[in-house]
Amino acid sequence: MAPAAGEFLALARRGRNNWWRYVFAAIIIVFFAQVLGDVPLMLLRHCFDYSGMRAFLASTLAVLVALAGLAIAVVFIHRRGMLSLVTPHARFAWRRAFHGFGVWCALGIVVCTVEYLMFPGRYRLTFDATTFFQFAAVMLCLTPLQAATEELLFRGYLMQALGLIARRPSVIAFISACLFILPHVANPEVAHGALLVLPQYLVLGLLLAAVTLRDGRLELAIGIHVANNLFIGLIVNYDDSVITTEAIFTAAYDPVYALVSLTVASVAAYLILFGLDKSVPDGAGSQR
Numbered sequence: 438m439a440p441a442a443g444e445f446l447a448l449a450r451r452g453r454n455n456w457w458r459y460v461f462a463a464i465i466i467v468f469f470a471q472v473l474g475d476v477p478l479m480l481l482r483h484c485f486d487y488s489g490m491r492a493f494l495a496s497t498l499a500v501l502v503a504l505a506g507l508a509i510a511v512v513f514i515h516r517r518g519m520l521s522l523v524t525p526h527a528r529f530a531w532r533r534a535f536h537g538f539g540v541w542c543a544l545g546i547v548v549c550t551v552e553y554l555m556f557p558g559r560y561r562l563t564f565d566a567t568t569f570f571q572f573a574a575v576m577l578c579l580t581p582l583q584a585a586t587e588e589l590l591f592r593g594y595l596m597q598a599l600g601l602i603a604r605r606p607s608v609i610a611f612i613s614a615c616l617f618i619l620p621h622v623a624n625p626e627v628a629h630g631a632l633l634v635l636p637q638y639l640v641l642g643l644l645l646a647a648v649t650l651r652d653g654r655l656e657l658a659i660g661i662h663v664a665n666n667l668f669i670g671l672i673v674n675y676d677d678s679v680i681t682t683e684a685i686f687t688a689a690y691d692p693v694y695a696l697v698s699l700t701v702a703s704v705a706a707y708l709i710l711f712g713l714d715k716s717v718p719d720g721a722g723s724q725r
Contacts, residue, residue, distance in 0.1 A: 438606055441653025444525050446600030446609070452517030454601055462510035466590070469506025474499035490572060492680050493670075497579045504586040507594060522593030524654040537648070537660025540709050544702040545668040549686075552694055559689040560673075569671075572683035576670050584662035591617050591642065592649045592658050606650045614642030624679040626690060633692035637699050641665070644703040651711055661706065 438446075511519055523529060553560050591613055599609045618638045621627075627634045645658040669675070674684035 438604060439651070439653075442606045442650040445650065445653045445655075446597055446606075448517075448521045448525055449515075449597035449601055451521050452511070452515035454515065458514050459598060462514045465510050465514070466503065466506045469509075470499070470503035473506075474502040476502075490575065493572075493575070493682065494579075496680060497583045500583045500586050501579075503590070504582070507586070507590055511594065519589070522589045522597070523656065523659075526654070530654065530656045533652070533654070533656035534660035534663075537657035537710070538664040539660075540706055541661040541664035541702075542668060544706055545664070545672070548698045548702055549673050549688075552688070552691075552698070556691070556694075559691070561687050562685070563674075563683075563687040564685045565683060568683045569685070573671055576667060576682070580666050580670065581659075581663045584666050585659050587617075588645065588655055588659045588662055592645055593655055596646060596649065610643060610646035610650060613646050614639050617642035617645075621679075625677045626675070626679065626692070628677070629690060629692045633696055637692075637696050640696070640700050640703055644706060647707060648710060651707075657710065 508519060511517060511522065520527075520529070549560075595616060596609050596613045599612055603609050603612075618635055621638045622635070624634075645661060648661065649655055649658045669678070669684075670680075670682040671684055673686045673688055674682045675688055675690040677690055
């Protein structure tokens with residue numbers, strides 16, 4: 438196992454790891470995510486028109502409720518700090534997060550430009566200044582929290598837990614990526630063909646896991662995840678997306694192009710981050 442990956446996975450050992458603690462923690466996290474997290478959804482569905490901004494707010498609040506459950510599990514059951522899900526260092530490396538964000542945004546622009554040149558009829562300009570800026574302000578505030586929560590759970594808590602029982606990083610990455618698929622199975626995009634859509638979540642999950650283990654910390658993955666969600670929400674949304682947003686463009690969803698382009702972009706992102714320059718600046722006063 439590479440030193441960076443070993444150091445990151447060993448963060449779980451800072452806390453208490455009896456088997457019953459993981460069972461208890463899993464119950465709490467699932468309860469917060471699937472029971473308490475549904476409260477905002479149910480309230481909005483019964484009291485308001487459930488679409489657009491309200492749908493986004495409800496789904497984001499549900500994820501933040503899950504974050505509360507994760508925090509309770511980590512702090513009170515495992516007896517360790519939340520930062521141990523992110524890094525072995527004393528501070529969050531913002532520069533690393535922005536680096537991952539920038540790389541993924543640039544690749545997103547390339548992917549969409551290529552698709553537009555190949556299939557220009559798929560893209561429609563849907564920019565509406567009366568709603569875009571309000572929606573953008575809300576997304577810019579809440580999306581980083583939503584994406585970071587998923588990373589803390591899937592690439593932080595789950596991978597570190599798997600590291601207690603599995604020695605091979607490839608196995609740990611694959612299992613975490615498979616688990617990452619589960620919350621997305623009910624997304625409407627899956628209706629285009631599960632065999633083409635679900636592997637996209639697997640590919641993204643593998644990229645985020647590989648980046649985390651290679652770098653030995655979570656900030657790059659958080660930056661990539663935030664960029665992915667903001668790009669889809671504000672720049673190019675797709676027909677039949679899980680949440681209709683006030684994006685500048687809306688495109689017809691092609692699962693084949695989406696899978697191929699995501700795979701190519703994921704390989705490119707990994708090579709850009711680690712293939713040429715093996716030391717990503719962390720902005721926290723330390724450098725590996």
